[in-house]
């Protein structure tokens with residue numbers, strides 16, 4: 308059973324948004340919280356269950372964001388909550404860097420078992436995705452004794468200095484923070500929808516990698532100085548872009564040719580999100596290092612890197628984290644993984660396929676809907692002004708997301724103009740129908756608004 312009790316599937320908006328309680332909360336929050344936060348719309352959450360969010364005024368929303376692809380088992384899954392409660396009474400913290408305790412040991416064994424590849428593995432625990440990427444970057448340099456790294460335009464790897472240096476998504480994320488960590492080169496991530504040369508279906512994939520060889524390796528950086536390739540299996544923040552089949556294998560072949568480590572950033576794609584435990588399984592890739600966070604503990608802060616044992620060869624003191632591998636987060640992760648294995652991954656694959664088909668079917672009647680793509684419950688709908696020029700419909704995308712919020716459906720955007728759908732993995736086909744009904748209404752309204760402006 309995915310969810311033990313019957314939960315509300317239909318949103319219900321009772322007040323003008325934001326309602327009085329939400330407005331008061333937002334005003335007082337904004338007096339003291341960082342101006343860098345990007346709140347897409349005025350949602351003040353009071354509580355949540357499964358895929359339903361209730362705001363401070365009692366309005367109910369259908370959540371297709373899962374707290375940015377985090378609440379994998381749904382909000383407050385009773386089994387996850389119970390595991391947290393029981394652990395909280397036993398031990399809250401003791402620092403896994405300095406001492407031993409069962410939940411960290413158990414989770415490390417479990418992660419070593421479920422990540423792709425039969426080689427012996429070692430795990431380092433962090434609190435977040437950025438820290439996982441940061442740890443992978445340090446480990447790659449430490450192990451290879453090489454300085455350089457290659458990542459992708461459009462990639463998002465986090466915001467700490469090392470992770471930010473690998474990020475190539477939006478200039479606002481990097482502006483005024485230089486100098487960043489030196490030694491990172493970015494190359495194109497293949498986007499078949501936008502690839503001009505892509506008549507054969509795969510040209511963009513090969514071009515990106517031949518540019519790496521012809522331009523970077525032959526002109527600026529020797530491959531023998533490159534420690535690692537950092538790659539998201541599917542671009543997340545950069546637009547939910549699925550690379551063509553063969554791309555990751557070619558990149559892996561190049562990595563092996565030059566003894567470069569292949570680091571998979573599965574922070575967003577991992578833990579069942581794409582209908583497999585790890586997205587790299589779609590292409591049969593066994594990375595040298597896998598970065599995890601987000602969905603791993605259903606909302607508790609936790610990240611990890613899983614590396615081949617021969618790669619994680621640093622000595623005591625080389626890297627550590629006070630809170631990484633916190634026991635409460637570790638038991639939440641163990642329960643999350645159990646639920647994923649008991650049926651949530653299968654649900655993500657089945658409902659994701661259903662949703663992708665339904666969204667694709669909308670394209671015929673929706674001129675704004677340029678491209679629909681994804682795997683499992685990581686689905687992007689790219690909005691364009693014209694299907695020939697594929698010019699991103701940036702304003703329209705934001706307007707659609709706003710209107711959906713007004714109607715009780717929570718969505719976020721990614722890339723320039725892609726609506727991202729990443730609901731909790733407990734979502735049902737019935738809830739997908741409701742969400743797509745709202746999404747269609749919003750698209751209709753925005754299309755009409757555009758026509759009136761002409």
Ligand SMILES: Cc1ncc(COP(=O)(O)O)c(C=O)c1O
Pocket residue numbers: 435436437438440463464465466539543544572573574575576600601
């Ligand atoms: C692929 C990927 N890597 C790394 C990160 C950074 O994770 P965090 O925000 O937990 O630091 C994100 C966050 O969106 C991500 O999507």
